[in-house]
Structures are given as C-alpha cells and as structure tokens.
Amino acid sequence: MAEYVLENDRLKVTFRRKSAEMISIVKKETETEYLWCGDPKYWGWTSPILFPLVGGVRDQEYTYEGKTYPMKQHGFARNQEFSLVSRTEDTIWFSLEDTEETREIYPFAFCLEVGYVLSGSQIRVCWRVKNTDEKTLYFSIGAHPAFLCPLEGNGEQTDYYMGFETEEGELTYRLIDAGCGLIDAKEYPLALENGMHQIEKNQFDQDALIVEHHQTGKMYLAGPDKKPYVTVAFDAPLFGIWSPAKKNAPFVCIEPWYGRSDLNTFHGTLEEREYGNQAEPGEVFERSYTITIE
Numbered sequence: 291m292a293e294y295v296l297e298n299d300r301l302k303v304t305f306r307r308k309s310a311e312m313i314s315i316v317k318k319e320t321e322t323e324y325l326w327c328g329d330p331k332y333w334g335w336t337s338p339i340l341f342p343l344v345g346g347v348r349d350q351e352y353t354y355e356g357k358t359y360p361m362k363q364h365g366f367a368r369n370q371e372f373s374l375v376s377r378t379e380d381t382i383w384f385s386l387e388d389t390e391e392t393r394e395i396y397p398f399a400f401c402l403e404v405g406y407v408l409s410g411s412q413i414r415v416c417w418r419v420k421n422t423d424e425k426t427l428y429f430s431i432g433a434h435p436a437f438l439c440p441l442e443g444n445g446e447q448t449d450y451y452m453g454f455e456t457e458e459g460e461l462t463y464r465l466i467d468a469g470c471g472l473i474d475a476k477e478y479p480l481a482l483e484n485g486m487h488q489i490e491k492n493q494f495d496q497d498a499l500i501v502e503h504h505q506t507g508k509m510y511l512a513g514p515d516k517k518p519y520v521t522v523a524f525d526a527p528l529f530g531i532w533s534p535a536k537k538n539a540p541f542v543c544i545e546p547w548y549g550r551s552d553l554n555t556f557h558g559t560l561e562e563r564e565y566g567n568q569a570e571p572g573e574v575f576e577r578s579y580t581i582t583i584e
Contacts, residue, residue: 292306292307293305293306293313294306294374294377294382296379296380296381296382296406296408297408298380298408298409298410299318300317300318300319300410300411300583301315301316301317301318301408301411301413301583302314302315302316302318303315303316303406303408303413305382305384305406307371307372307373307374307384308368308369308370308371308372309335309338309339309367309368309369309370309372310339310367310372310384310386310404311335311336311337311338311339311368312325312336312337312406312413312415312435313325313328313336313337314336315413315581315583317411317583322441322442323438323442324437324438324441324519324520324583325337325435325436325437325438326436326437326438326540326541332534332537332539332540332541333436333534333539333541335368335434335436336435336436337433337434337435337436338364338367338368338434339367339368339402339404339417339431339432339433339434340364340365340367340368340430340431340432340433340434340545340547340549341365341366341367341402341419341429341430341431341432342365342366342367342396342398342400342429342430342431343361343363343364343365343429343430343549344364344365344430344431344432344547344548344549344550344551345363345364345430345473345547345549345550345551345552346362346363346364346471346472346551346552347361347472347551347552348470348472348552348556348557350362350363352559352560352563353559353560354397354428354559354560354561357397359394359395359396359397360395361395361396363471363551364432364434365396365430366392366395366396367386367402368434370386372384372385372386372404373385373386375403380407380408380409381405381406381407381408382405382406383403383404383405383406384403384404384405385401385402385403385404386401386402386404387399387400387401387402387422388400388401388422398421398423398425398427398428398429399421399422399423400419400420400421400422400423400427400429401418401419401420401422402417402418402419402420402431403416403417403418403419403420404416404417405417405418411582411583411584412580412581412582412583413580413581413582414578414579414580415433415578415579415580415581416576416577416578417431417575417576417577417578418574418575418576419431419567419569419574419575419576420569420573420574420575421569421570421571421572421573421574423571424571425571426568426569426570426571427568427569427570427573428560428561428563428566428567428568429549429566429567429568429569429575430547430548430549430550430563430565430566430567431547431548431549431567431575431577432526432530432545432546432547432548432549432550433545433546433547433579434530434532434543434545435522435543435544435545435581436541436542436543437511437520437541437542437543437544438540438541439489439511439533439540439541439542440513440540441511441513441519443540444513444514445513445514447489447533447538447540447542448488448489448490448491449513449514450488450489450511450512450513450514450542451486451487451488451489451511451512451513451516452486452487452489452509452510452511452512452531452542453485453486453487453509453510453511453512453518454482454485454486454487454505454506454508454509454510455485455506455507455508455509456482456485456505456506458482458505459481459482460479460480460481460482461479461480461482461501461505461506462477462478462479462480462501462502462503462505463477463478463480463499463500463501463502463531464476464477464478464499464500464502465478465496465497465498465499465500466496466497466498466500466551467554468496468497469554470554471551472551472552472553472554472556473500473550473551473552473553473554474553474554475553475554475555480499480501486512486516489542493533494531494532494533494534494535495535495536496535497532497535498530498531498532498543498545499530499531499532500528500529500530500550500551501528501529501530501531502527502528502550502565503527503528504527504528507523507524507525508521508522508523508524509521509522509529509531509544510522510584511542511544517584518584519583519584520581520582520583520584521581521582521584522544522546522579522580522581522582523579523580523582524546524579524580525577525579526546526547526548526577526579527547527548527565528547528550528565529544529545529546529547530543530545530547530550531543531544531545532545546579547565548565548567548577549563549565549566549567550564550565552564
C-alpha cells in the first residue's frame with residue numbers, strides 16, 4: 291500500500307490513498323505518535339473521510355426523487371481508493387470521482403478533493419466537493435480522526451480531559467437511539483469546569499456524543515496535568531466525540547461534521563435531511579478544519 295509523507299522540523303505526517311486517510315502524526319521532538327493505529331480489535335480506521343453521508347439513515351436506505359437507494363453508515367468514500375492529484379513539500383491533495391458503481395447507490399456526478407497542508411505544528415485538512423452533474427448535488431461530509439487517549443499509554447483514559455473553547459458552563463449533546471441507529475431528539479448537559487470535562491468510565495457506552503448548534507469551534511484533549519496535547523478547530527455546525535462503545539479503546543475521535551444521522555422521528559427525503567448541504571451544477575463547496583499538536 292502506497293504511503294505519502296509530509297514532514298517539517300516539528301511533525302511527520304503520513305497518508306494513504308484509501309479514504310485519502312491520514313494514518314500517522316508524529317511529533318519529532320519526542321517521537322510521540324498522536325493518531326490511533328487502526329487496529330481492528332477496536333476500530334480499523336484512523337481518520338476516514340465521511341461522504342456523501344455522515345452517520346446513518348433509517349434501515350440503511352434513503353429516498354431521492356421517489357426512488358430508494360441503499361447507503362451504509364458514513365457513506366462510501368472511506369472504502370474508496372483516491373487518486374493522488376498533487377504533492378509539494380508541505381501540501382498533498384487526493385481526489386475521488388463518481389463511477390458507475392457509486393451512481394448505483396448515489397445518483398450524482400461529483401468530484402471530491404481532500405487536501406492536507408502542514409505548517410509548523412498544525413495540519414489543515416481541506417475539502418472541496420465539486421458538483422460535476424447537471425442537477426443539484428445533495429450531500430454531507432465529515433471528519434473522523436482518532437487521537438490516542440491516553441497518550442503513549444500513560445495512565446487511564448479517565449485521567450484525561452476533553453476541553454472546549456466556550457463561555458458557557460456546559461455544552462449539550464445528543465445520543466444515538468440504539469433501537470434504530472438514528473439520533474434521539476433529547477439533549478443532555480455536559481458539565482464543564484474551566485471549559486473542561488474529565489472523561490468518565492462509561493462516557494461513550496451509548497455511542498457518540500453529538501454536539502450541535504455551533505456551540506463551540508474548538509475542542510482539545512488534555513492529559514492528567516490538564517494541559518492540551520491536541521486541538522481541533524473548526525467552523526462546522528456540529529461535531530461528534532466518539533470512542534467505541536464498551537470497549538475501553540485507547541483513543542477518542544473529534545469529528546467536525548457538515549451533516550449527521552437523522553433523528554429517529556425523521557421520515558423525509560435526501561433533500562430534506564437536517565444539516566444537509568447542496569451544490570448547484572458547477573458549484574464548489576469548500577470547508578476545512580485544523581489539527582494542532584501542542
């Protein structure tokens with residue numbers, strides 16, 4: 291499997307073409323790895339791209355223009371081999387275009403470009419969704435990077451903290467309805483002290499915490515000393531926080547999303563999905579987020 295590296299005096303970042311996935315972030319000063327290794331014992335991914343859907347749809351199928359199409363959780367891009375478009379000393383771009391096979395389950399022409407820009411201790415992850423069709427393109431896109439927690443195996447996950455840039459004393463989040471795999475409309479409080487929440491033993495037993503409504507644009511993970519070691523900054527309207535349910539997995543995902551699973555009360559079409567995006571013919575949807583190694 292071909293791998294590609296961007297490297298400067300601070301970080302060494304490795305990528306692969308499958309899912310245009312970032313598979314390693316090493317801080318060179320300490321030789322510390324920050325990304326999960328993708329061991330399928332817990333979860334076989336590291337930082338997959340979620341497209342053309344984020345999350346799931348009822349019964350793993352959706353309706354568009356009166357026809358029903360199958361679609362598994364998080365779409366199909368993470369299972370696709372992207373093409374390498376360009377590569378410089380500090381930037382790499384991959385692309386994925388529709389095929390006869392993708393149009394069987396997603397009846398649109400598109401070009402998805404995923405780019406990474408390395409600058410100092412920061413990686414900017416860039417997305418471009420190009421509508422190459424003659425009709426409106428409906429889609430969602432999201433990130434799913436898994437950061438080691440605990441870091442270097444130091445301590446227990448419950449010794450660590452999730453931190454948020456917010457002036458509020460708490461955030462609210464939603465959970466997955468285990469009965470159907472969609473989202474329960476009920477919101478729960480996530481209490482913060484000085485913007486931080488110590489990770490609880492059963493924090494993720496009901497799957498991801500889904501934080502909506504632009505409540506914050508920055509989340510970090512901090513060690514027992516409460517000092518952040520990785521920060522994710524974004525302008526996405528919502529994000530997920532996830533670790534595999536009831537597995538005590540040694541990582542936590544911070545996931546900026548432009549889209550999500552449907553509510554368990556939703557019975558609408560692809561065009562009507564909450565947090566969905568659209569692009570007109572020839573239009574390009576561009577978004578990005580950053581990962582900073584502290």
